[in-house]
Amino acid sequence: MPSPNNSDLTRVGLWRRGKDVLATIGAAGAVVLVLVPLIAIFGYLVYKGIGSLNWAFLTETPKPVGEPGGGMANAIAGSCLILLIASCLGVPIGIGAGIYLAEYGRNRFGDLIRFTADVLNGVPSIVIGIVAYGIVVLAQGHFSALAGGVALGIMMIPTITRATEEMLLLVPQTIREAAYGLGVARWRTTLSITLRTASSGVITGVMLAFARVAGETAPLLFTAFGNQYWNWKINQPTAALSLQVFTYAISPFDEWHRQAWAGALILIILIVVAVSAVRVAASHGMLKGTS
Amino acid sequence: MSGPQPVAQSEVIAGARSQSEPLIKAGSGYLSDSLFEIAMLACGVCVLGLVALIIYELARGSTLSWHAFGWKFFFRSDWDPVNEQFGAWAFVYGTLVSSLVALVLAVPLALGVAIFITEMCPAWLKGPLAFTTELLAAIPSVIYGLWAIFVLVPILRQYLEPFLGKYFGWTGLFEGTPYGIGMLAAGIILAIMVIPIISSITREVMTAVSQQQREAVLALGATRWEMIRTGVLRNARAGILGAIILGLGRALGETMAVTMVIGNRPEIARSLFAPGYTMASVIANEFSEATGNTYLSALIEIGLALFLVTIIVNILAQVLVWSVTRGMPARGHA
Numbered sequence: 095m096p097s098p099n100n101s102d103l104t105r106v107g108l109w110r111r112g113k114d115v116l117a118t119i120g121a122a123g124a125v126v127l128v129l130v131p132l133i134a135i136f137g138y139l140v141y142k143g144i145g146s147l148n149w150a151f152l153t154e155t156p157k158p159v160g161e162p163g164g165g166m167a168n169a170i171a172g173s174c175l176i177l178l179i180a181s182c183l184g185v186p187i188g189i190g191a192g193i194y195l196a197e198y199g200r201n202r203f204g205d206l207i208r209f210t211a212d213v214l215n216g217v218p219s220i221v222i223g224i225v226a227y228g229i230v231v232l233a234q235g236h237f238s239a240l241a242g243g244v245a246l247g248i249m250m251i252p253t254i255t256r257a258t259e260e261m262l263l264l265v266p267q268t269i270r271e272a273a274y275g276l277g278v279a280r281w282r283t284t285l286s287i288t289l290r291t292a293s294s295g296v297i298t299g300v301m302l303a304f305a306r307v308a309g310e311t312a313p314l315l316f317t318a319f320g321n322q323y324w325n326w327k328i329n330q331p332t333a334a335l336s337l338q339v340f341t342y343a344i345s346p347f348d349e350w351h352r353q354a355w356a357g358a359l360i361l362i363i364l365i366v367v368a369v370s371a372v373r374v375a376a377s378h379g380m381l382k383g384t385s
Numbered sequence: 386m387s388g389p390q391p392v393a394q395s396e397v398i399a400g401a402r403s404q405s406e407p408l409i410k411a412g413s414g415y416l417s418d419s420l421f422e423i424a425m426l427a428c429g430v431c432v433l434g435l436v437a438l439i440i441y442e443l444a445r446g447s448t449l450s451w452h453a454f455g456w457k458f459f460f461r462s463d464w465d466p467v468n469e470q471f472g473a474w475a476f477v478y479g480t481l482v483s484s485l486v487a488l489v490l491a492v493p494l495a496l497g498v499a500i501f502i503t504e505m506c507p508a509w510l511k512g513p514l515a516f517t518t519e520l521l522a523a524i525p526s527v528i529y530g531l532w533a534i535f536v537l538v539p540i541l542r543q544y545l546e547p548f549l550g551k552y553f554g555w556t557g558l559f560e561g562t563p564y565g566i567g568m569l570a571a572g573i574i575l576a577i578m579v580i581p582i583i584s585s586i587t588r589e590v591m592t593a594v595s596q597q598q599r600e601a602v603l604a605l606g607a608t609r610w611e612m613i614r615t616g617v618l619r620n621a622r623a624g625i626l627g628a629i630i631l632g633l634g635r636a637l638g639e640t641m642a643v644t645m646v647i648g649n650r651p652e653i654a655r656s657l658f659a660p661g662y663t664m665a666s667v668i669a670n671e672f673s674e675a676t677g678n679t680y681l682s683a684l685i686e687i688g689l690a691l692f693l694v695t696i697i698v699n700i701l702a703q704v705l706v707w708s709v710t711r712g713m714p715a716r717g718h719a
Binding site: 110116124127132135138186187189194195197198199207211213216217220222223228229248255279281284315316336340344351365366 | 417426428494495497520528531609613645684688691703
């Protein structure tokens with residue numbers, strides 16, 4: 095981009111021009127400095143992760159310290175189980191609350207809920223973990239996949255709520271009125287017309303929430319707790335990919351460090367796929383659908 | 386949109402067949418409408434209920450520690466599970482210092498990135514750059530921690546910390562043995578994690594400044610930097626402050642990456658090379674091993690304090706950001 099002052103360069107003082115150039119260099123330098131860790135993190139993940147990734151890693155459970163081999167299959171399955179529970183809890187409530195805010199909540203009470211959702215969004219994940227411990231683990235008497243799912247589900251709700259509301263509000267009022275004009279009931283209009291029109295945007299919100307909790311570790315430490323073996327029961331302690339990466343990373347064993355990198359690579363692949371899916375969904379998004 | 390059509394058509398037919406019936410009955414009526422609204426309301430109330438539940442659980446869990454230590458809990462620095470003596474000052478200190486280091490490093494960089502993306506870079510680069518910086522926000526905390534342990538900490542130990550100690554040791558901030566692990570490592574990794582938040586919200590408030598402001602300043606003969614400084618940054622300053630405070634809120638509550646590199650020792654040292662401990666890390670490390678009710682209660686009280694502080698910080702930030710973006714149309718999700 096040419097400088098806006100090209101034509102009257104002679105009249106702009108050397109000092110002012112110099113400052114302009116310095117500011118540009120500074121801002122561009124900041125971008126480069128920020129991109130360095132990003133590239134370094136992805137580079138190391140791929141470099142260290144691919145070397146340790148093999149079939150055994152994806153199909154076997156962890157071996158005891160000192161024995162080579164073993165994998166994280168149970169942790170991958172455990173993460174899926176926990177995320178499934180979280181989605182069952184977080185998605186319906188999140189979308190429901192979003193519908194309420196967009197369709198019925200244009201009032202004081204709606205503002206209160208909107209504000210509370212923003213507050214919930216800012217609560218540190220470790221605090222959510224304490225709460226899930228209090229309401230599920232203490233009640234059950236032991237750590238469980240359910241407790242982990244509840245913690246992550248709570249974290250999904252505010253993101254989905256606000257995204258759903260924002261997307262529903264983008265649907266033109268005329269579409270709703272057209273449905274009312276045909277005699278369609280309000281609930282039917284909301285579900286079959288408004289929500290469906292906004293569906294790709296709502297899905298974007300759900301995926302973002304999913305990507306956000308998929309890598310969460312802190313709330314799982316004392317809810318899902320981790321497990322060395324296979325577990326499919328929702329009321330038993332369960333391994334999770336992020337927990338396993340944490341445990342292995344802070345351990346003193348080289349073999350476990352190697353596996354931590356591989357686990358992290360799998361985790362990031364899952365998340366990047368989700369975020370990319372969001373980009374694709376958004377570019378074919380609801381704005382195109384309605385206009 | 387072929388989906389909704391059959392529904393609409395059948396409703397039309399139903400309506401045409403029974404023109405004498407009131408329209409309100411078409412589509413199975415008033416009752417289902419009310420039921421639906423109540424169900425949606427219940428979901429909304431759920432959100433309220435969750436926050437109430439969080440406050441209740443934390444308050445209930447921390448009563449024991451509150452009765453035992455009172456306000457002094459936050460200003461005592463002894464943490465002795467064996468004798469059941471608990472004070473959180475070392476953790477409060479660690480949280481504040483690591484977040485402060487993070488902000489000092491992150492704010493200039495984040496503002497630079499935001500300025501470059503909104504005002505300076507060519508149009509074709511905007512999308513990819515914005516996407517890439519936002520990708521930083523999508524990396525899970527535990528992966529930052531993993532990278533910090535095996536890449537950042539060795540670099541700090543071998544190069545950066547000896548260098549800082551040699552030339553800036555006189556400030557007292559950079560003295561002692563360069564372990565690599567410690568307050569500085571935690572601050573740097575936190576900085577990397579909050580940059581995307583600060584820069585994306587700064588971008589949002591800068592975009593909210595009207596184009597006419599920019600044109601007016603340029604028409605007065607300003608250079609591009611002068612235009613950004615007087616026309617854009619000055620108008621968006623409340624929102625930018627909000628963005629920084631939002632970053633602070635994230636840094637205060639961040640757990641895993643910090644736990645992995647800060648050293649986890651409840652000590653208060655002036656030097657940033659020394660290991661420390663934060664409120665979130667002590668919960669992460671000791672919660673599942675806490676023996677004794679007072680111990681657990683003390684940890685929950687730290688959680689309650691963390692909750693209250695991040696809530697206040699976030700509300701403050703929201704108000705500041707709204708003060709700039711208020712009245713703007715809902716931003717499109719690109």
